[in-house]
Amino acid sequence: MSRKRNYAMVIDTHVCVGCSACVYACKAENEVPEGFCRDWIEQKVEGHFPKLTMEIRSNRCQHCEEAPCVTYCPTGSSHYAGDGTVQIDRNWCTGCKACLAACPYDARYVHPEGFVDKCSFCQHRLKQGLQPACVTTCPTSALKLVDLNSNDGLYRQLIEGRTVTQDKVPAGTQPKLFWLH
Amino acid sequence: MAQVNRRKFLKISSAFLASSAAGLGWPLITKTSKAQGIAEPDRIVSTTCEICFWRCGVDAYVRDEKVYKLAGHKDHPLSNGKLCPRGNGGQGLLYDPNRLKHPLIRETVNGKEQFRKASWDEATSLIAERFGKITKQYGTESVVMFSHGFGASFFKTLFSAYGIHTFSAPSYAQCRGPRSEAFKLTFGHAIGSPEGLDIANSRYLVLLGSHLGENMHNTAVQDFSSAISKGCEVVVVDPRFSVAAGKAKHWLPIKPGTDLALLRGWIHILLKEKRYDIEFIEQNAVGLEELWQGVKYATPEQTYAITGIPVEQIVQVARDLGRYGSSALVHPGRHVTWYGDDTQRERAIAILNALIGNYRMPGGIIRQEKFTPIKATLNQEKFKPYKADFPVTQNASHTFQSRYPFASQVPANEIVDQTISGSPYPVKSWFVYGTNLIQSLGNQPATLKALQQLDFVVAVDVLPAEITGYADVILPECTYLERYDDLDNRTYRTPYVAIRQPVVEPLYESKPGHEIARLLSEKMGMPDLFKDDIETYLNKQLKQMDSSLDELKKVGVLKVSEKNLYRQPGEALQFKTPSGKIELASSRLREAGFDAVPQYQPPPENPPGYFRLLYGRAPMHTFGRTANNRVLGELMPENELWVNQVAGRDMKLKHGEYVYLVNQDGVKSTTKIKIRLTERIRPDAVYMVHGFGHTDARLEFAYQRGVNSSDMITQLSTDPIMGATGMNNNFVTFTRS
Numbered sequence: 069m070s071r072k073r074n075y076a077m078v079i080d081t082h083v084c085v086g087c088s089a090c091v092y093a094c095k096a097e098n099e100v101p102e103g104f105c106r107d108w109i110e111q112k113v114e115g116h117f118p119k120l121t122m123e124i125r126s127n128r129c130q131h132c133e134e135a136p137c138v139t140y141c142p143t144g145s146s147h148y149a150g151d152g153t154v155q156i157d158r159n160w161c162t163g164c165k166a167c168l169a170a171c172p173y174d175a176r177y178v179h180p181e182g183f184v185d186k187c188s189f190c191q192h193r194l195k196q197g198l199q200p201a202c203v204t205t206c207p208t209s210a211l212k213l214v215d216l217n218s219n220d221g222l223y224r225q226l227i228e229g230r231t232v233t234q235d236k237v238p239a240g241t242q243p244k245l246f247w248l249h
Numbered sequence: 250m251a252q253v254n255r256r257k258f259l260k261i262s263s264a265f266l267a268s269s270a271a272g273l274g275w276p277l278i279t280k281t282s283k284a285q286g287i288a289e290p291d292r293i294v295s296t297t298c299e300i301c302f303w304r305c306g307v308d309a310y311v312r313d314e315k316v317y318k319l320a321g322h323k324d325h326p327l328s329n330g331k332l333c334p335r336g337n338g339g340q341g342l343l344y345d346p347n348r349l350k351h352p353l354i355r356e357t358v359n360g361k362e363q364f365r366k367a368s369w370d371e372a373t374s375l376i377a378e379r380f381g382k383i384t385k386q387y388g389t390e391s392v393v394m395f396s397h398g399f400g401a402s403f404f405k406t407l408f409s410a411y412g413i414h415t416f417s418a419p420s421y422a423q424c425r426g427p428r429s430e431a432f433k434l435t436f437g438h439a440i441g442s443p444e445g446l447d448i449a450n451s452r453y454l455v456l457l458g459s460h461l462g463e464n465m466h467n468t469a470v471q472d473f474s475s476a477i478s479k480g481c482e483v484v485v486v487d488p489r490f491s492v493a494a495g496k497a498k499h500w501l502p503i504k505p506g507t508d509l510a511l512l513r514g515w516i517h518i519l520l521k522e523k524r525y526d527i528e529f530i531e532q533n534a535v536g537l538e539e540l541w542q543g544v545k546y547a548t549p550e551q552t553y554a555i556t557g558i559p560v561e562q563i564v565q566v567a568r569d570l571g572r573y574g575s576s577a578l579v580h581p582g583r584h585v586t587w588y589g590d591d592t593q594r595e596r597a598i599a600i601l602n603a604l605i606g607n608y609r610m611p612g613g614i615i616r617q618e619k620f621t622p623i624k625a626t627l628n629q630e631k632f633k634p635y636k637a638d639f640p641v642t643q644n645a646s647h648t649f650q651s652r653y654p655f656a657s658q659v660p661a662n663e664i665v666d667q668t669i670s671g672s673p674y675p676v677k678s679w680f681v682y683g684t685n686l687i688q689s690l691g692n693q694p695a696t697l698k699a700l701q702q703l704d705f706v707v708a709v710d711v712l713p714a715e716i717t718g719y720a721d722v723i724l725p726e727c728t729y730l731e732r733y734d735d736l737d738n739r740t741y742r743t744p745y746v747a748i749r750q751p752v753v754e755p756l757y758e759s760k761p762g763h764e765i766a767r768l769l770s771e772k773m774g775m776p777d778l779f780k781d782d783i784e785t786y787l788n789k790q791l792k793q794m795d796s797s798l799d800e801l802k803k804v805g806v807l808k809v810s811e812k813n814l815y816r817q818p819g820e821a822l823q824f825k826t827p828s829g830k831i832e833l834a835s836s837r838l839r840e841a842g843f844d845a846v847p848q849y850q851p852p853p854e855n856p857p858g859y860f861r862l863l864y865g866r867a868p869m870h871t872f873g874r875t876a877n878n879r880v881l882g883e884l885m886p887e888n889e890l891w892v893n894q895v896a897g898r899d900m901k902l903k904h905g906e907y908v909y910l911v912n913q914d915g916v917k918s919t920t921k922i923k924i925r926l927t928e929r930i931r932p933d934a935v936y937m938v939h940g941f942g943h944t945d946a947r948l949e950f951a952y953q954r955g956v957n958s959s960d961m962i963t964q965l966s967t968d969p970i971m972g973a974t975g976m977n978n979n980f981v982t983f984t985r986s
Binding site for chain 2 (some may be wrong): 091095103124188205207209
């Protein structure tokens, strides 16, 4: 696919403290209604006292290269945008929830006004040359938006010397959140 | 296994929705529509946050005269464009439907006490009249002002001019006080707030109970993250596997109350193995031999026996501290009133930092300064009596004298004691600004008893709280998003001056603090005290800094670059201590009859079947002040009690069940708390986030959610050096009925 941009997110689990600033910033920026969220915190603790490990993540839509939500959307509302993100056209969404069932990452919810909603990487901000609200506010700088088609070297620089993983790779969706460990 | 996943998040949210249905709806009009785009703000106003007391710069986004979003101001050195969760949810305070909306006066109708709505004129007249009577009869010293927060400055000016000089803040003896005094005794100056610590450049960081990342002071967490990114090794000493512990190379789950023994053990090893900065200590410190004599028997084996930390780990950390030397930092913490030995524990931390030579070195303790000193005349003007012959000014025959020799501020708990005893002189009236003393002081029965002794109580606040329920007059202040305050011209590594300015007009009949103080000054017979309106007053100060109010309103903050954070090679250092050197053994403590070198005293042990109660912070809440914030409460509507999985099972506790707590004095919690069985805490302690369990029904969202830790803190272990109230020597067990 020839695209000018191909946005992805690199998330550093070493520094994320799970404070939820990203969640609140997203909710205010995107007017996410009470009781719902586009991004969320996951915390995984393993082991037994006192031998414990913890991993904290700020999670959201993976903006997959092979997105099942797009495949299964009967109206074409869920679609690939030209910048490598997956977006929802609210005018075409009927709220049928096929995408909710198809998404392996549980990234979507039905907005009380009847359409499906999820993380857009703050596309409206990207268009203005701004970073997504979550990235901007994150006190630990754990979240980094990268353009995989850019020559700026940012992605390479961020993953240098780090272990990089993706979630649920066998699902075959080619997710674009990259976790640094 | 503790796991917060998306399902759980939604579950919490749906519990929240149920209560919303009961009429606690979120009042912001959401304009989400099928339109794809997001509307632009009408304006963005730069101001200073007050959801906690770190005071970050924020940009407030306004559309249709509603603040719908808050973001970190990019030039402000405390926010750097970023904002913590609490700051992000500040609009939840502004639009809290339970805000105090108009002045209230307590009255008795048919033998029943109630509040009635009053006008500002009536409320301020009543305050002036009562203060006039009380100060005439008992002297101006019989009125005490308590405060927390930045807006208190105008009231301090007001009361100083009137001859009232007793100002007390729980941020001293209930929080940071021991740290200040310990560093003053050791280095001759306090560590400051924000702390003068170069965390971002530390290569080896030791945290004791300080849970950075859960305690979300924006810049401190930014620095912590930056240090981790650069490969800093973190050591966390905490009975609980905190978020910071999850980032640590070593987590030392210490037996609660034994931190000072561990610190002494580390000092012992550094001295015995000569791993300290010998040259720095020779040139800059006194008392080395006395220090050694004081810690001679604090061997690793003895330290293990007390703390439960394995000998190898104790030795390893001490050697690492020596190896990293001046680039290592033992963080002194912030809320440090734990066990009653707090000043001495903080002294031991100061001594360790001195020994590794990190004073004014990258990664260690750094020098901070003000943007530019506001000219002395202005400051003096603020705190001089109104007129030389002003009647009540003559009337103060006592000044407050603490029982504790090193109390440099007024310990709030001493005012409580004095209010009850009436000795050495009576305290008859409290003026309480922005602090919920019922929750913040501990030993609630004493606070309640003192309140019964008072003739007159005034509370100024944004929201109702337990303390406002005991007031005779309540004055509603508007939120930080609706007012000017004094300039924030604080001491920091990047010197700056920042503005707090109104983003929107005050809601209801609430007023800014400066306006309330001016109204009171007129009624109290000092009509010219605030003769400049607030904008003129701020502009005059800014003119002295070669700026103007217009400029600062636009840019939000002025700053200059960091300089002289670190010492130069060979720079001669001067310390404001009696010896002029760093005092490893404190001459002032020795003279006052205390241990010159910190000695360890074991804290009380758990009674059988009881758990030591520890408390802390959550990233999305500031003490009890945000519990009613609907925006922030969505992710954390209540606190939980962390109980060790195995210990909990022994007590037949079920994960997720609600129980009452009963403490060692038989005090039962007024509300129930949800049990969280977890591997993340020692079996002998339990933990909760402070600030929940509100009993004021006017806080409709927070009302009776979770348990208030202060309810259970009836045993205060007072620090004999400076009067801080150690709160962690309380023990709880559980009951289902």
